Every structure is written in structure tokens, then in C-alpha cells.
């Protein structure tokens with residue numbers, strides 16, 4: 080069974096040859112401009128039947144392949160703001176309760192150390208996958224992608240193409256998932272041989288990312304059998320085919336009256352348009368690391384500076400009162416997310432740079448900065464701008480250096496899709512850096 084969306088397109092062409100001229104005309108019109116429906120694919124017909132048997136009522140959405148986003152859901156009719164676009168009955172959701180009431184409950188409940196929700200659902204998915212048609216969830220599993228474009232699917236050479244800041248986050252995430260795998264492997268080796276025989280890193284990676292990329296927020300009571308953190312996830316068949324747009328306005332949650340997980344949109348759609356939800360106001364490195372894609376015009380995209388960058392400023396400018404300044408910043412939670420965006424320096428970064436630029440007297444009135452009650456033109460602000468320019472120049476140079484290195488690196492045996500993702504991330508960072516440099520260079524305190 081192929082899970083590759085492109086393979087579906089090829090099969091479409093094959094079917095077209097077997098059908099009449101009017102069908103061909105209809106399909107040709109769709110290529111480029113219109114999505115290609117997959118509603119008549121065997122997997123989806125079976126999925127729909129199975130869902131109907133389990134209480135799902137017909138809705139106006141159907142799976143289709145879109146040029147820009149791959150597989151997603153399109154509407155067959157006009158959707159108006161305020162409409163509920165999809166409603167999934169509780170018995171079709173895979174939650175930690177599903178796992179803790181399933182045939183593997185005894186094993187999961189005895190796991191030591193306790194599993195997280197994501198680990199428990201991953202174990203459940205792998206177990207159900209290996210049952211094939213015997214699984215109650217077979218029709219759902221059959222429609223899931225078999226691989227992902229998240230960092231754990233990248234080879235070393237592909238990872239090395241990522242912007243430095245994304246690379247370090249990706250490595251951290253990879254290590255986290257490897258630990259989650261090791262925990263399961265060592266317990267199952269001793270206490271659940273049957274599972275251990277089918278369990279391997281590849282199917283764990285698959286299950287982990289099915290959950291990571293497709294689960295919805297679903298509030299459940301903490302279970303004594305699982306770790307208490309992040310106990311709020313559910314897989315929702317069919318609904319999980321909705322792609323992300325930073326501009327989508329939706330409301331999602333479990334409706335206790337209908338006993339369904341519902342999504343209401345506040346956007347309007349014409350027939351055959353792709354319907355989107357928002358996964359949250361995520362920047363591109365988050366979207367890439369968690370979901371394996373990026374958005375080219377992402378309004379939430381940022382470039383992050385780190386504590387190391389601040390230390391670089393300290394040493395270069397022989398900064399006074401470092402400990403005091405850092406303590407104030409730490410106490411006020413200002414040392415994380417030091418970012419810039421297409422709109423320039425974030426308020427947090429600007430506050431940090433101004434604080435670092437203060438002398439003793441100014442530090443005594445530190446909280447006035449937060450209220451923007453300091454005079455507009457002063458030496459502190461001028462120095463803070465020098466700090467900003469220094470950081471930007473340094474980031475720009477290291478960006479150019481990385482660009483140069485990625486160009487001269489000869490890449491063989493790499494996946495084009497992975498290298499393109501890395502390149503797009505680098506391009507987006509360059510755009511943010513150059514725009515912020517332009518904004519900062521245009522600041523003139525004398526004219527304000």
C-alpha cells in the first residue's frame with residue numbers, strides 16, 4: 080500500500096486513461112489550478128465506511144492533493160464563518176484512555192519507569208499496526224503517511240545544511256526521541272517479548288511522528304499509570320488531514336454535548352478550496368522540527384539570538400555591572416526568545432540590549448524602561464543600538480559563512496526535499512536578518 084501522495088497522482092493518471100473523455104477533461108482542468116481529489120481511492124473509501132460505522136456523519140470535506148501543501152482537505156461546498164467543518168465522535172479518537180482500556184493495558188500500566196502519553200500512544204500504534212487487518216484501527220492506519228520530513232529523517236549531511244540555530248534545536252529533539260525509544264526498548268526486552276520482537280527504531284520513529292505531526296489537544300484526567308506531563312493528546316482520524324495556515328482562524332475542542340471533537344472555522348471558503356486550521360503561531364524552525372514543513376511567508380518567523388551572543392557583547396564592549404544586569408533580566412524572564420523578525424528587534428531583545436547599555440544610575444530606574452518612560456534620546460539608547468548592530472553584523476557574517484560552506488559542500492546521496500527545506504530555512508533567516516539590519520540602520524534618535 081503506497082502512502083506517498085505523489086504515487087496517488089500517478090495512479091490518477093493511470094485511471095484517467097481507462098475512463099472517458101469528459102472525465103479526462105474534468106481532471107485536466109484540475110491539474111495546476113484545482114486540487115486532485117483522492118476521495119475515490121480505496122483507502123479513503125474504506126476509511127469513510129469504517130468511520131460511518133463508528134458514528135461519523137458525512138461532512139463537506141474530502142481528501143485531495145494540492146500543489147502547495149500536498150495532501151489536505153478540500154471543501155465541496157461554500158463554507159461560511161462560524162460553521163463547524165468537522166466533528167469526530169469520541170469513539171474514533173485515540174487517546175491515552177483508549178490505550179489504557181485496550182488489550183495492552185496491563186503492559187502499559189506496569190511499565191517502569193512510567194511512559195509519557197506520547198510513548199504510550201506510540202506503543203499502541205505500533206502494536207495495532209502489526210495486527211494489520213485484525214486491528215480495529217486498520218482503516219485509519221492505512222491512510223497515515225509512512226514517513227516524514229522532520230529532522231530525525233535527515234541524514235547527517237542533510238542536517239549539516241540547516242541554519243546553525245535550527246541544527247542545535249534539531250539535535251536536541253533527536254536526542255530526546257532516542258531516549259524515549261531506549262526507555263521503551265529496555266523495558267519491553269525484559270517484560271514484553273512479543274512486542275520487543277516487532278519493535279524497532281524505524282517503527283518507533285514513525286509512530287512518534289504520527290503523533291507529533293497529527294495529534295490535537297485533548298484534555299484528559301491525569302492517569303496514575305503515565306507520567307503527569309503533556310497528558311493532553313489525541314489522534315483524530317480524518318480531521319488530522321487538515322493542513323496548517325498561519326492565517327486560519329479556528330476554534331477546536333471536545334464538545335461534551337455532542338461527545339465529538341469539533342472544529343469551527345471563522346474563515347470562508349469556496350467550493351474546491353483547501354480548508355486550513357492553525358497549529359498555533361509557530362515560527363519556521365518550530366514547524367520544521369515538530370511537523371517537517373515550513374511556511375515561506377510565515378508572519379511568525381523569527382531569528383533567535385542566544386545568551387552566548389550577549390556574552391560576546393559583554394567581552395567586546397567590556398561591559399560593567401554584568402552580574403547585576405543579568406540577574407535583573409533573569410528575574411524578569413527576559414533571557415529567552417531574544418528574537419528578531421521581519422518587523423525588526425523584538426521588544427524583549429530591545430529591552431535586554433537597553434538594560435545591558437545602562438550605567439548604575441539608569442539601572443536604579445530599570446523598570447521605567449518597561450513602561451517606556453525614559454527620555455527618547457539618550458546615550459543608553461545609542462549604545463543599545465550599537466549592541467544591536469554588532470549582533471546583527473555578527474549574525475550576518477556567520478550566515479554568509481554558512482551559505483558559502485553549503486555551496487561548496489558536494490552532496491551525494493541526499494534527499495532533494497530535505498536539502499530544499501534546509502535551504503528555505505536559511506533563506507528565510509537571511510530575509511529576516513537583512514530586513515532587521517535595514518530597520519536598525521534607519522533608526523535616528525536625533526530626528527525623533
Ligand SMILES: C[S@@+](CC[C@H](N)C(=O)[O-])C[C@H]1O[C@@H](n2cnc3c(N)ncnc32)[C@H](O)[C@@H]1O
Pocket residue numbers: 147148149150151224292293319320321322323324369370371372373374
Ligand atoms: C495534521 S497533518 C495534515 C495532513 C497531512 N498533509 C496528510 O497528508 O495527512 C500535518 C502534516 O501535514 C503537512 N502540512 C501541514 N500544513 C502544511 C503546509 N501548510 N504546507 C506543507 N505541508 C503541510 C506536514 O507534513 C505536517 O506534518
